Amino acid sequence: MRLYEHEGKALLERAGIRVPKGTLVSGSAADAGPSLGAATFPVAVKSQVLTGGRMKAGGIAFAEDADQLSAELTRLLGSEISGHRVETLLVEPKTQFDREFYLGITYDSAAKSAVAVFSQAGGIDVEQAGAAVKAEIPLLLPASGFRFKELLASAGLQGRLLSGMTGVFTKLAGLFRDNDCILAEINPLVLTPEGKLVALDVHVELDDDALYRHGDLVKRFGLEGRDADARERSPLERKAEEIDSADHRGVAGRMVEFPGNLGLLIGGGGASLTAFDAVQRHGGKPANYCEIGGNPSVWKVKELTKLLLSRKDVERIAVIMNVVSNTRVDLVARGVVKGILELGLDPAEKIAIFRIPGAWEEDGFSLLRKYGVPYADRTVSIDQAAKMAVAGAGGER
Amino acid sequence: MAILVDKDTSIIVQGITGREAASFTKDSLDYGARIVGGVTPGKGGQEVFGLPVTDTVRELTERFPVDATIISVPPPFVKDAAFEAIENGIRLLLVVTERVPRRDVVEIVELCRLRGARMIGPNSLGVISPGKSRLGMVGGPAEDVRKSYVPGNVGVMSRSGGMTTEIANLLTVNGLGQSTCVSVGGDPIVGSQFADLIDVFEADAETHALVLFTEPGGAMESALAARLRERPSRLPLFIFIAGKFVDQMRGVRFGHAATLVQSEADTTEAKARILSEAGVTVVEELSALPGLVKEALNG
Amino acid sequence: MGEFIAVYLKDKECAEHEGCRRLISLCPVDIFVEGEGGAAVDEGQVDECTLCGLCWEALPDAVEVRRLYIDGAEARA
Structure with missing residues (x-):
């Protein structure tokens, strides 16, 4: 987790490393007036955003007097630097150096x-x-x-x-x-x-x-809840995170949206990357990345399936994982099929391919057969399954 | 003679009474692993699957020769558990736990260096020599393990635990057995990387080819390339690099903790280039892998 | 009855029986809840059943679990 400059400087100061004596300013330029009354000019005005290259992006300014300072505060507060909104500025005396x-x-x-x-x-x-x-x-x-x-x-x-x-x-x-x-x-x-x-x-x-x-x-x-990476989440991605955290059993979330029409329920860590690449390689357009694993509950998979299909441009979904040993094939199958049924849709139409071999596969495959869902077993590799999903060729039913 | 673990490798489990550990302990015993006991502080004197549970590692090392330990304790306790194992003379540590603080991992690595021990993991599903023994939980219950893994001459190393089994299964269904398969762990720093373990595979007469699975992020591949430039391998090497799409998505983490592109060197493209220059066959499509391996073995 | 799994408590032996309450804490996926005079099945939860067998092993005469996706076959078979 990245710290803001002023937080990092507080740590330096505590460790006995010299830093300029700064003042934090937030809110509007008018609010800032009193706390800056005793500023020693010239000063540096530094946007507190969690990104590098602030100088080049215009997030750092210098002021020779109170008027210039006021102008810079007005300009920077609330502005955007490299996609990050500036809510706080660090104002410090400009340091001369050799x-x-x-x-x-x-x-x-x-x-x-x-x-x-x-x-x-x-x-x-x-x-x-x-x-x-x-x-x-x-x-x-x-x-x-x-x-x-x-x-x-x-x-x-x-x-x-x-x-x-x-x-x-x-x-x-x-x-x-x-x-x-x-x-x-x-x-x-x-x-x-x-x-x-x-x-x-x-x-x-x-x-x-x-x-x-x-x-x-x-x-x-106040680090609680600060995002580990600074990427903005879409509403759908945030909903996926909510689903994931609503139930501690397994992982089914970590969604990243893409502009395609093939929804992906993929996992685990390495296989999800493999499956995503394979879909693209065969000309498919993924609607999302996600990662399921750790034996998620039926509810979690069901909710994620419904969420994916709530996107109007998602026509079908492909369910692909590596040969699983902890996650159960039958429970994932139940979740996906149930989610589709709850939307009043036909699992046989909506699932492009279900390829998860491994633990409890006999039960999983029996269930999929009952609903006419195309599935593939361990003799079909991840990229062959992706190809089937893209071609709409399906597998066994 | 298998590498890292063999039929007679004597194993203990630290954290044996935990939910996950109890389950993989049972599965491993079913598979034939020689687990001789386990440690859970405060639960000494109990038994799990007929194995003694002790409060300290020493109580077990005093009773049995112990070659390896599986550490499956919560992240805050991993460092102490590892130190306890190393200081009691155990020379192979498998750390299953995820999300171990980076400083703790590095301190364990440093103590391993001082004492001549080896750590696999953290965040590793384990090591398996099919038909002989397994350290950890890779492959799951014994009957599932037997479906995915069969004895043979191809070694496997993977940054993904699930893909360790996926690749073994792909080889198995295409008639290629495996000598030893290692899930090296998906964390930014792991005790044994490709470049550390390649020597072990090269020294193994049963290994005739080596397949690697990797992802964006980290420096494990450049370290391997450096090792191969300095000393080419006697083994035909194959690598599958997943996550090409991540190359375009800087700063976004996908899957494992280390799977993140921050600079050019982290991309799959850069990794493919340096490994290919170092003599590794970069496999573009996973299903092409068995054919390529067969060609190398027969050619 | 769920979509995939059906869990039945046989009235005489279970639902009216105090001993049945142990199913409530036994089930790892919370399929059993407090009922009148004993345990009851939470129908909204039965599809979470992992077929672990803890319930039918504890009370073999009282609990029946069926797989609806395999011709309603009994799970303990």
Whole structure:
């Protein structure tokens, strides 16, 4: 879960890393007046949105005086930056600096380790700048400054800068570990003419799977219910999420809509990707992606089926999963058939193909035969089933 | 001689009294896995399917030689359970649990390195050597396992647990048996990746070809490509990459936790390119896989 | 009766029998509810039946579960 810049800066400050002293502004420009009375100009006005590239997208402005500030507040509050609505601004004194650096700690999944990354060329184009140095940081051992000193020295840092930067990096690593981050990145960290190191921007992502041990952060930043990914859900996708969470048995939701006419009830994780690709490869137009698995209840599958068919452009649905061992073929079959019957439609017409072999397949296939639904067993591969669904050829009935 | 697990591999289950663990323990015993006991703190002294349940791993390692453990405990307890297994001398850990905090996974990996242990997972359905033994729950109840998996010479590694069985089944219905099949786990960081396990398959005389299943996201494929560029494999390698449509949908997660395209390297296209350059046959259509494997085995 | 499954409680042995109440907590998918003097079947729930057999094993003479998709065959057979 990505944190807003001001939340990340609060964590930096708590870890002892210097940040500009900012003020948060939300609501309208008029509301903001009093809290900004003592602003020291020039100031930076920064949109608090959960996306990178804010500078290039026009989400960051500078003001030399109160009039300019007021104009920027009016312009930015309520505007959209890269598709994200700006509800809060961070106003801070503009920091003069001589140099910009990049410091980051993240996980390297190939190395299966935390890694520290440093570049002398911080700033908005750091990804293109190259010339970064990296080092693995063990988590099992207590944090030790020497690892960062070695890394920074290898990048050519010397003297007071080397010592100061080592201190900042060590603190950042502590922050990364203590808060269960998956990314903690300062870009840029600047060196001021007075020789101070100040974090001007920060990008922190927390591990969603570790939030349970950070109740303080969840409460402080109101993280409960913040979407793990920032994608806007369509009304249908939100309804699918509601169905999924209304019943704890199994998964049947995680819907993403597409503009096609073939509804998909597919799963599990890998097979759903395989089936979606196969439908497209054979010229089909999927109406959605979704993922069913974990042995969902009949009710859940039934509701999802009805939801999919509530879209007027969805003509038929294809039900495709890998050979299942936990999810039961008969229970999924019941759910799909029942959903169609409750809509007053004919399962034999509405189901393009039902291809789920595995646990309780004899019961499932008996049920499908009774309703004349075309089905395929384990001798028919996922892509052959997708082809049948697209061609309307069906399988056994 | 199968790899990772064999007929005489002695196995314990941490969290054995849990609903899922009890069920796969029974299924595994039916399949012939040599499970010798289980651990659930606070329930020591009980019995499950005639197996002793203890409070600590040590009580079991003192009674039996233990080669492997299956960890099926809630996410907050996985790290401690893994440390307990490693520190009591167990050298193969299978972690079934999903949603383990990333820091905990990395700390387990680090302790494995220090002690010479291996972790499969987290979020793995398990490892199976058909007809010999199974570690975990891949394939389900014994009778279902026997339908999908038969002994043979094709190895399988998959980032998806369900697709491990799907691919084995596809090979089986086309007359190709399997040597060992590994569900490596669908999380962003897993203890054993393709590049870690390929050595084990190469050292196995029973494995004559290796089939991989992968998805968008993660760096497992580039690590494998790097390994193959450095040291080509003696095995014909095949990979099926699902989720081509995800290439166009940056930032949206599909299916597994790690299935997310954030940069060019995460795409199926990039993965197909680097693996193909490294000598892996990229299979475009799943149903073409058995034919390609047969060709390689007979050719 | 559901679409796929039918669950019957035989009146004499069950619905009027206190002992039948144990079905309510026994059933993993909540097919049995409080009835007058004993348990009753929640018809809206019977299609969730997983054919696990806990009910007919507990009270073999009182409960009957049938698969309507296989000619109404009794499930315990």
